[in-house]
Amino acid sequence: MLLETSLCDVCEEECDVPNQIDFQCAWCLRTVHTDCKPKIAEVCDFGPYKKFVIPPNCVTLETKRAGVRFRKSHVITIHDPGWTPWTPLIVLGNRKSGNGDGSHVLSTFRRLLNPLQVVDLADKSPEEALHWVTLVPSRGQSLILAAGGDGTAAWILNTIHSMKMDPAPSVGIIPLGTGNDLSRVLGWGKLFNKDSCSAFQILDSLTRSQVAHLDRWSVQIKSIRQLRLTRAIKSKWMYNYLSIGVDAQVALDFHNTRESSLYICSSRAFNKFLYLTFGTQQAMERLCKDLEQRIELYLDGTRVNLPPIESVVVLNIPSWAAGVDLWKLGRDSEDGTSCSEDQKMDDAKIEVMALYSSFHIARLQVGLSEPLKLGQASQVKIKLLNKTPMQIDGEPWLQPPAMIILSHVDKANVLMLSTETE
Structure with a gap:
């Protein structure tokens, strides 16, 4: 057609x-x-977007038998087509993401690129998908488009880091699902709309994008036993934000509901309704009340005195909870500590904020209140004295008593669009 x-x-x-x-x-x-x-x-001549294409004559496949009746092909070499510039593009996404938008994005890009350059993460792991990049000749500066939410982008950035890819490919985002805070900051928008944004427009934007750097933070979680003995350290990576308290509790309630067998409606409107419901529930129940008595917070080794709060948020980017710029909204700490430095996503510093309640969060989202700035730091330590809900980049869980240490590791390569290309 x-x-x-x-x-x-x-x-x-x-x-x-x-x-x-x-x-x-x-x-x-x-x-x-x-x-x-x-x-x-x-x-x-492969058209106006040939700089993104790996032509079929440059791909060598190896076919192996997979069972009695099936054969499976693997890419073993990629040759340089001789074009200048040449920035081969790999599109990674899940066909189930975004209420079917993921499937639309993948099928559309299969028409524009070599179909092998478009990988469905429902069928293959990021490691398998990124095997493409390791085979690209060194002259080719590979680009990656992550079709999904911030979790998909973080998954891909983590894989690039674990595979020790050098040079590391730069990652752009086609935002699907909800939230999409990293996508907003990088200029890719809050949500992909297939009716108003075509794949051609995305490729045009990609042509005008610039490589930027995003701080990658290590989060080490050392659980504490009752007898003061410590367990093995669990490590995670953070790109957007970490939070402990009421907002993590709301995210956890939503996550548990979505994983339930009774969850049969996955529309964005219904998901927003669920978030509103759980936020209202926490405004009444206040399960995270007196959080300041259940944690100890240290910024660059100095303990911070906390007022009555229900949440602590550690920010790496200027967007939280679907677009709220907390640091810009916030006021300085009540102890007079100045927090006047601008927030940057590549300065090896993170910003720490405090929130008072679920109702406070609701007011923040409509610009009718301001959070409390606790400070900026190169290292953050949080000691949990009791079991407390927490989340990292939208992944929530209930964390037992632990010492949590955030440290800067390095920088990830991301693709940023200017305001004009947004």
């Missing part, structure tokens, strides 16, 4: 009209009428 409003590349008249046979190239997607076909070149 031809793309909508396809025009003949020769005469520029409309194609795909009744009783007329037209041709379309599977690679450059140019269309021509039968009568115009002799006037175009015999060899495809």
